[in-house]
Amino acid sequence: MKAVTWCGTRKVSVDNVPDPQILNPRDAIVKITSTCICGSDLHLYDGYIPTMQKGDVLGHEFMGEVVEVGSGVNAEKVKVGDRVIVPFCIACGNCFYCKRQLFSCCDNSNPNAWLGEKAYGFSTAGLFGYSHLTGGYAGGQAEYARVPFADHQLFKVPETIPDEQAVFLTDIFPTGYMAAEQCNIQKGDVVAVWGCGPVGQFAIRSAALLGAHKVVAIDDGTRVPERLRMAADGGAITIDMRDEYVYEKLLELTGGRGPDACIDAVGMEAHGFTVDAFVDKMKSAAMMATDRPHALRQAINCCRKGGTVSVPGVYGGVVDKLPFGAAMQKGLQFRMGQTHVHKYVPILIDRIQRGEIDPSFVITHKMPLTEAPQGYKMFQEKRDGCIKIVLKPGQ
Numbered sequence: 001m002k003a004v005t006w007c008g009t010r011k012v013s014v015d016n017v018p019d020p021q022i023l024n025p026r027d028a029i030v031k032i033t034s035t036c037i038c039g040s041d042l043h044l045y046d047g048y049i050p051t052m053q054k055g056d057v058l059g060h061e062f063m064g065e066v067v068e069v070g071s072g073v074n075a076e077k078v079k080v081g082d083r084v085i086v087p088f089c090i091a092c093g094n095c096f097y098c099k100r101q102l103f104s105c106c107d108n109s110n111p112n113a114w115l116g117e118k119a120y121g122f123s124t125a126g127l128f129g130y131s132h133l134t135g136g137y138a139g140g141q142a143e144y145a146r147v148p149f150a151d152h153q154l155f156k157v158p159e160t161i162p163d164e165q166a167v168f169l170t171d172i173f174p175t176g177y178m179a180a181e182q183c184n185i186q187k188g189d190v191v192a193v194w195g196c197g198p199v200g201q202f203a204i205r206s207a208a209l210l211g212a213h214k215v216v217a218i219d220d221g222t223r224v225p226e227r228l229r230m231a232a233d234g235g236a237i238t239i240d241m242r243d244e245y246v247y248e249k250l251l252e253l254t255g256g257r258g259p260d261a262c263i264d265a266v267g268m269e270a271h272g273f274t275v276d277a278f279v280d281k282m283k284s285a286a287m288m289a290t291d292r293p294h295a296l297r298q299a300i301n302c303c304r305k306g307g308t309v310s311v312p313g314v315y316g317g318v319v320d321k322l323p324f325g326a327a328m329q330k331g332l333q334f335r336m337g338q339t340h341v342h343k344y345v346p347i348l349i350d351r352i353q354r355g356e357i358d359p360s361f362v363i364t365h366k367m368p369l370t371e372a373p374q375g376y377k378m379f380q381e382k383r384d385g386c387i388k389i390v391l392k393p394g395q
């Protein structure tokens with residue numbers, strides 16, 4: 001089959017690779033109809049996530065049709081012919097963490113758990129197409145994928161929800177929603193969102209769905225004006241991080257108090273125009289730092305006393321010069337994590353069916369799978385108004 005493979009920093013290609021096989025009784029094989037490129041894939045593309053190997057199949061936002069099931073798959077839950085979405089994190093459904101709905105912490109899905117234990121004390125769940133640290137699973141930017149724990153991992157999608165909406169249930173819609181839910185939004189709250197990429201866009205709309213009084217969106221108006229426009233279309237007040245001093249502007253919008261909750265939807269590759277951002281850039285270029293946490297620092301500094309900092313943005317290593325004193329002294333709450341996608345899929349299917357949101361608003365480009373290398377380049381360079389790319393295998 002054809003699949004998008006990682007070939008080194010800023011190099012991906014479309015190769016012929018062996019078709020996936022059922023390896024365990026609870027596996028299923030899914031024929032992929034839609035698959036996306038995620039901001040998380042850019043961290044792999046840019047070479048920031050360790051333990052990638054040449055030839056690894058990329059992709060963790062995919063959906064399609066079940067074409068084969070293993071002998072141990074519960075037939076009442078999944079059968080051949082079902083149209084399904086596949087959460088990016090792999091969860092067994094039975095362990096201590098899955099029982100508590102902390103699906104991205106599943107204890108049974110990462111065959112390379114020892115690597116995670118060395119890096120983080122405990123291993124995270126397995127993730128599709130996301131390095132050997134998270135299990136070395138082949139991803140879903142491909143024609144087919146093997147899905148473990150299929151009767152827990154796959155969610156049937158109602159016929160009324162087309163691929164263009166459903167595919168975002170695999171990751172970015174639940175991710176934005178969990179980021180907003182973690183802010184415990186109260187009547188009158190102001191929520192500020194750093195980063196207007198796809199995750200930020202869903203965080204903005206989810207904060208509004210969950211009752212925020214005002215949502216403020218921050219990004220770079222010179223580099224990605226279309227993202228700020230999309231945020232404004234979603235009801236946010238926008239701040240261009242280039243022209244306006246973000247802290248001053250946030251004070252102005254909150255009566256001098258600061259936002260009640262701050263969401264970092266930027267992650268480890270933030271850029272900025274202040275000294276700390278410049279130092280981050282130099283240190284990461286010299287391989288002396290793993291992450292560039294400029295947006296996180298700003299979120300901590302801008303957040304009101306006793307407020308919440310919610311971090312869907314991905315960080316990988318040891319974060320430099322984090323203003324932990326400010327966080328402690330102001331009594332902030334931190335919420336974060338890889339998204340517990342399985343918990344949110346049924347809730348968000350209901351919201352789509354009730355017409356509260358149409359997730360397809362985020363799509364700017366659709367292309368055949370074979371054009372993935374151009375897609376990665378365009379998305380990484382933020383060219384051609386690119387916000388979200390959907391790849392179509394078999395076209």
Ligand code: NAD
Pocket residue numbers: 038039040041042043171172175194195196197198199200218219220223224227241265266267268269270271272294295311312313314315337338339
């Ligand atoms: P993206 O790269 O498309 O968007 C990031 C945006 O942040 C860009 O528009 C960029 O201009 C902006 N930005 C950079 N520096 C900034 C700053 N200092 N202030 C404000 N904005 C700034 O990525 P995305 O797909 O939206 O993903 C965002 C993050 O969420 C990534 O780190 C990704 O890995 C992460 N993510 C996490 C999960 C999870 O489970 N927690 C799931 C999906 C994605």
Ligand code: ZN
Pocket residue numbers: 038039040041060061088171172
């Ligand atoms: Zn993703």
